[in-house]
Amino acid sequence: xxxxxxxxxxxxxxxxxxxxxxxHHGFNVSEPMVFGIxxxxxxxxxxxxxxxxxxxxxxxxxxxxxxKRFAKRVGIKIERQKFKDPKKAKxxxxxxxxxxxxxxxxxxxxxxTYFPDEYRFHFNAHNLVVYGKEEETYLISDPVMETVTTLTxxxxxxxxxxxxxxxxxxxxxxxxxxxxxxxxxKAILKGIKHTCRxxxxxxxxxxxxxxxxxxxxxxxxxxxxxxxxxxHYLGQIVRMQEEIGTGGxxxxxxxxxxxxESSKILNNPKLADLSKxxxxxxxxWRDFAVDASRIYKNRGAKxxxxxxxxxxxxxxxxxxxxxxxxxxxxx
Amino acid sequence: xxxxxxxxxxxNLESANFRELCYAVDENGEYTTAHTTGWDPKTIxxxxxxxxxxxxxxxxxxxxxxxxxxxxxxxxxxxKMDLPILASYVGIWQWRVKRHFKPKVFHKLSxxxxxxxxxxxxxxxxxxxxxQHAN
Numbered sequence: 001x002x003x004x005x006x007x008x009x010x011x012x013x014x015x016x017x018x019x020x021x022x023x024h025h026g027f028n029v030s031e032p033m034v035f036g037i038x039x040x041x042x043x044x045x046x047x048x049x050x051x052x053x054x055x056x057x058x059x060x061x062x063x064x065x066x067x068k069r070f071a072k073r074v075g076i077k078i079e080r081q082k083f084k085d086p087k088k089a090k091x092x093x094x095x096x097x098x099x100x101x102x103x104x105x106x107x108x109x110x111x112x113t114y115f116p117d118e119y120r121f122h123f124n125a126h127n128l129v130v131y132g133k134e135e136e137t138y139l140i141s142d143p144v145m146e147t148v149t150t151l152t153x154x155x156x157x158x159x160x161x162x163x164x165x166x167x168x169x170x171x172x173x174x175x176x177x178x179x180x181x182x183x184x185x186k187a188i189l190k191g192i193k194h195t196c197r198x199x200x201x202x203x204x205x206x207x208x209x210x211x212x213x214x215x216x217x218x219x220x221x222x223x224x225x226x227x228x229x230x231x232h233y234l235g236q237i238v239r240m241q242e243e244i245g246t247g248g249x250x251x252x253x254x255x256x257x258x259x260x261e262s263s264k265i266l267n268n269p270k271l272a273d274l275s276k277x278x279x280x281x282x283x284x285w286r287d288f289a290v291d292a293s294r295i296y297k298n299r300g301a302k303x304x305x306x307x308x309x310x311x312x313x314x315x316x317x318x319x320x321x322x323x324x325x326x327x328x329x330x331x
Numbered sequence: 332x333x334x335x336x337x338x339x340x341x342x343n344l345e346s347a348n349f350r351e352l353c354y355a356v357d358e359n360g361e362y363t364t365a366h367t368t369g370w371d372p373k374t375i376x377x378x379x380x381x382x383x384x385x386x387x388x389x390x391x392x393x394x395x396x397x398x399x400x401x402x403x404x405x406x407x408x409x410x411k412m413d414l415p416i417l418a419s420y421v422g423i424w425q426w427r428v429k430r431h432f433k434p435k436v437f438h439k440l441s442x443x444x445x446x447x448x449x450x451x452x453x454x455x456x457x458x459x460x461x462x463q464h465a466n
Contacts, residue, residue, distance in 0.1 A: 011352045011364070032354070032362070052380065053413070110411070118343040118381055122416050146350055146366075164416040232383060235376035242373040244351055248332055253354035257362035279356060283332060293372030296379055 002132035005102045007141040007148045011247030011254060012060075013127040015040065016143025017104045018067050020129055021175060024102055027182055036258030037073050037187045038066030039194040041251055045205045045214045052121065054236035057214065059250035061198075063106070063125030063166060067173070069194070073187035077177035082169040086157050089170030093130060096174065102131040102141075106171035108162025114142070114149045119244065124166045130156075144244055188262045189331055195255075196328040199320060208321045215313035222306050230306065231296040238289045249282030256282060259327075270330040274323065281319050288312045332356065334365050342369025343377065384411055395462055401437030402462050403428070406452045420451045 005024055010016030015034040022029040035041070039061060046056040060066075071078050083089035096103050108124040109115060132139035136153040151159070160170045199207035214237070221230035241250040256278035263271035288309060295305040334355040344351065350366040357363050391405040407417045418425040423444075430436050431444075445456045452459065 009352050011354060050413075052411075053383075116343055116349060118377060121411060144351070163419040164412075167419070232379065235379050238373055238376045239380065242370065243377075248337075248353040248355070248367075253332060253362075257354050260362050275362075276360070279332070286332065289372045293375050297375050 001097065002134070002139060003097065003100050003102050005129070005131035005141060008143070009146050010143040012040075012245040012251075013143050014063065014066050014125075015254075017127040017129055018070060020141065020143060021102065021104060025175060025178060027178070029182070030257075030261060032254050032258035032261060033184070034070050035066065035251070035254050036195075036262065037184075037191040038068075038070035039191050039198065040066045041195050041255045042198055043207055043210045043250075045210045045217070047205065047217075052236065054233045055217075057237050057240050059241055059246060063127075067104075069191070070187075071175070073190050074182045074184065075179040076175045078173055079176045080171065080173040082171050084169070086161055086170065089160060089172070090153075090157065093172060094133065096172075097130065097133050101174055102129050103172050103174040104129055105160060106168035106173075107156075107159035108164070108168060109159075110162060111155065111158045112142075113151070113155055114140075114145065122162070122164045124162050124164055124168055184265055188266060192262070192327060192331055196324045199324045200328075208317050208324070211313055211317035211320065215310040215317070218306050218310040218313070234292050234306075234309070235296045238292050241285060242289055249285040252278055252282030252285055266331075268330065274327055274330060277323055277326075281316065281323060284312070284316050284319065288316065334358075334363060337365040337367050338370040339367060340369045340371045340374065342374040344369050384408070392462065398434050400432050401434050402459055403437065403448055404432045405462060406448070406454070406459070410452060417451070421447045423447070 006020075008016070008020055008023065010019060010031045012031070012035070015031045015038075018034045018038075019029055019031045022034075042058065042061050044058050046058070049056040061069075067078070081092060083092070093103065093105075104127055106124070107126050107128060108122065109126045110120050110122045112120065112126070128140055128142040130138050131141055131148075137150050138153070138156050140149050140151050140156075142149060160168055162168060201207045201209070203209060205213050218234065221233055224230075225233070242248065247254040256275045259271045259275035259278060263269060263275065291305075291312060292309050295309065332353075332355045334357045337353060337355050350368055352364050353367050354362060355365050388405070388408045391400065391408045394400040395402050395405050403417075407413070412420070414425050414428060418428045421428065423431075431440065431448075442456060445459055449456050449459045
């Protein structure tokens with residue numbers, strides 16, 4: 001049995017699942033729109049949390065938040081369920097498929113067999129859509145893949161019940177109730193305001209301040225940790241910024257695309273100008289990644305390399321501060 | 332980033348026939364999406380991370396052979412796990428798992444507990460006890 005579902009590739013899994021499910025239900029909402037309305041853009045340095053033996057740094061909102069905010073702001077209702085018992089989780093999934101309802105699932109990446117080995121880490125906040133079942137094989141639309149794929153019954157159970165940080169516990173979700181027409185204008189304004197608030201938050205590790213905090217840490221790393229560990233940490237930042245799902249430049253390009261689309265919907269030319277500015281900031285993030293990679297490429301790097309990339313981050317922080325203040329005023 | 336500047340470097344993605352989507356600006360300044368096969372700065376970062384994991388596995392293996400740790404730690408590294416992840420998979424408290432890293436404690440473990448670890452690593456108890464069998 002197969003539901004007539006169209007797969008569109010996206011940069012990021014969560015936006016992609018939402019955008020694809022919305023399109024399936026007849027609402028043409030792009031990936032950047034979902035990301036922007038859901039206030040996905042962020043920067044946060046989480047010093048006490050370690051991922052792959054390096055401090056966790058994120059360029060986006062917590063998994064699940066984007067969809068939650070998006071749904072609330074455009075006025076759709078979502079049904080969500082988590083399970084203790086894998087059998088029950090499967091029964092609910094099958095029932096939905098029988099009702100011709102494609103569903104989103106939260107899964108762990110480590111056991112996703114169709115991913116290249118190098119990308120299989122214990123990361124539990126990946127999202128995909130199941131749109132059908134043929135005997136014991138589920139038809140999967142994973143938004144970061146170019147085409148659709150499949151998982152067997154057992155493989156799917158494993159990824160749905162992965163363990164570790166943020167365990168999915170079989171998390172299944174799908175939209176149930178739609179308004180007649182989506183009120184995008186209001187939702188966009190809310191999304192932008194929220195992002196500005198996050199990025200300008202008076203918290204040391206969040207937003208613009210978080211970028212400065214990270215720069216400060218980078219300066220300390222080579223002395224405090226030794227070159228090997230410092231390089232590993234620096235590599236981790238670049239991976240978080242550029243690895244599958246960010247659309248490049250730590251989500252800054254997706255956000256710029258969102259501003260461009262919004263400027264047309266809201267008839268606000270200021271947003272188009274700001275979109276261009278955000279693109280330039282995205283380019284600066286890319287430059288930072290290039291220079292950081294030069295450091296961890298040659299192992300015996302000198303300390304000024306770290307100081308240089310730290311200064312780059314501080315420049316970015318200054319620009320983003322000006323940017324988000326201007327964005328707040330533009331709407 | 333301009334669409335014409337979207338990097339098409341060699342990466343680990345290629346082997347899996349997999350291209351990533353990213354956002355870029357076309358000639359008219361309009362945002363659009365483009366495929367990328369990879370980008371050197373992040374390929375290097377990923378390669379370094381993988382190499383780091385291989386070193387951790389190798390290191391754990393040596394320590395098992397020198398009787399400094401139990402094979403559980405080796406398998407944990409082999410599966411790219413750390414202590415909290417392993418503990419949540421086997422459903423045993425972290426401090427107990429850490430204790431099971433001690434060879435002396437490991438040798439006294441009951442089959443019931445060994446089976447828990449073996450199930451998580453998808454091996455037999457025999458393989459868990461003898462690293463030679465593993466790979």
